[in-house]
Amino acid sequence: MLRNVRIALWAACALPLLALLAVAGLELTQHSNGVGAYQASGIGGPFKLASSSGGELSSNDLKGTPFLVFFGYTHCPDVCPATVSDVSTWLDALGPEGKDVKALFISIDPERDSVGSLKDYLSSFSDRIIGLTGTPDEIANVAKEYRVYYAKHPTKDGDYSMDHSAVIYLMDRSGKLAGTLTYDEKKEAAVAKLKRLLAAA
Amino acid sequence: MNRSHCKRFGVPLSFLVAATFAIFCLGSFSAAKPASSAQDPSKMVAATPATGEEYEIGKLRITSPWMRATPRGATVASGYMTITNMGKEPDRLLSVECDIASTVEVHEMSVSGEVMKMRPLEKPLEIAPGSVVELKPNGYHLMFSRLKQGVNQGDKVRVTMVFEKAGKVEIELPAAGIAAKGPADADKMN
Numbered sequence: 001m002l003r004n005v006r007i008a009l010w011a012a013c014a015l016p017l018l019a020l021l022a023v024a025g026l027e028l029t030q031h032s033n034g035v036g037a038y039q040a041s042g043i044g045g046p047f048k049l050a051s052s053s054g055g056e057l058s059s060n061d062l063k064g065t066p067f068l069v070f071f072g073y074t075h076c077p078d079v080c081p082a083t084v085s086d087v088s089t090w091l092d093a094l095g096p097e098g099k100d101v102k103a104l105f106i107s108i109d110p111e112r113d114s115v116g117s118l119k120d121y122l123s124s125f126s127d128r129i130i131g132l133t134g135t136p137d138e139i140a141n142v143a144k145e146y147r148v149y150y151a152k153h154p155t156k157d158g159d160y161s162m163d164h165s166a167v168i169y170l171m172d173r174s175g176k177l178a179g180t181l182t183y184d185e186k187k188e189a190a191v192a193k194l195k196r197l198l199a200a201a
Numbered sequence: 202m203n204r205s206h207c208k209r210f211g212v213p214l215s216f217l218v219a220a221t222f223a224i225f226c227l228g229s230f231s232a233a234k235p236a237s238s239a240q241d242p243s244k245m246v247a248a249t250p251a252t253g254e255e256y257e258i259g260k261l262r263i264t265s266p267w268m269r270a271t272p273r274g275a276t277v278a279s280g281y282m283t284i285t286n287m288g289k290e291p292d293r294l295l296s297v298e299c300d301i302a303s304t305v306e307v308h309e310m311s312v313s314g315e316v317m318k319m320r321p322l323e324k325p326l327e328i329a330p331g332s333v334v335e336l337k338p339n340g341y342h343l344m345f346s347r348l349k350q351g352v353n354q355g356d357k358v359r360v361t362m363v364f365e366k367a368g369k370v371e372i373e374l375p376a377a378g379i380a381a382k383g384p385a386d387a388d389k390m391n
């Protein structure tokens with residue numbers, strides 16, 4: 001009896017472990033191969049936000065469109081401008097065949113980033129990148145959908161900086177996560193992943 | 202099966218905890234990035250800056266100063282350079298001033314997991330004797346806050362740096378293009 005219980009317990013405790021290993025395996029596959037199977041990730045979801053291109057952009061408008069999406073803020077001096085300029089370089093490198101892919105920059109600093117300031121900021125980089133902002137609640141919701149962490153960090157002079165996830169998500173035509181890019185992704189790798197995203201049905 | 206049974210038997214639970222911790226460590230390891238920009242001068246790759254000046258003040262040498270042009274409407278900017286201490290004593294950067302910004306501080310960018318953080322240094326930036334400290338993208342940088350004007354490619358932004366031992370030096374940071382990754386990119390961007 002005791003032996004059976006012991007075996008059952010081992011099984012019960014090993015199951016979550018196997019699940020964790022599976023998740024870790026998926027992560028590793030993704031890191032080595034780029035665009036991989038992410039269907040089970042649950043990253044991404046419905047949103048409707050104010051757009052720097054005018055009006056609103058919702059997840060419904062993106063049905064059938066592959067897109068990349070990343071989160072940042074315009075009061076960021078170092079990594080955000082570098083990432084925005086990298087994204088515009090990648091889009092340029094794709095050329096005409098990349099015209100279908102959209103690029104979204106969602107502000108996680110809605111208090112300071114208005115539609116106008118996003119439009120100004122992005123105009124320095126590329127007209128291909130759409131800036132999105134909203135009310136603090138709307139941003140909290142979209143961040144939750146995309147499992148993006150962000151937090152205000154006050155600075156001495158009364159301003160603040162934002163800690164935030166620096167990942168770039170690649171979303172396929174069905175709105176599912178197809179892969180990720182990092183803020184320091186090499187151009188060739190990024191362009192290859194974007195091409196695969198475009199080629200996917 | 203419930204958790205209390207697991208607890209009673211002990212072994213499976215501790216195994217699970219250990220394995221979970223191992224996976225967590227694996228994840229952290231793959232995401233880890235070197236946080237420090239300081240390095241051994243003997244390991245420096247010789248690089249001649251394409252733009253910018255070299256400055257010597259006391260036992261310090263400042264090379265490859267540069268910054269990136271700012272996007273339209275930006276209120277912040279970052280500046281970079283390499284500081285070498287040729288002396289036998291440590292020196293520290295006490296303050297930086299610049300006419301076009303209300304404050305200039307040394308910040309450090311760090312990434313933990315996938316979360317990016319910017320923090321002012323808690324103690325003044327130290328340049329140890331014989332060491333080379335690099336201020337570069339994704340590491341230490343001068344953080345210009347509340348910009349009074351934008352920075353355009355080709356601008357030369359003048360800053361005054363005060364070091365504890367070497368004293369005060371005024372240097373110019375030539376502005377490279379908005380997409381520049383380093384001072385040498387300045388030429389390519391034109």
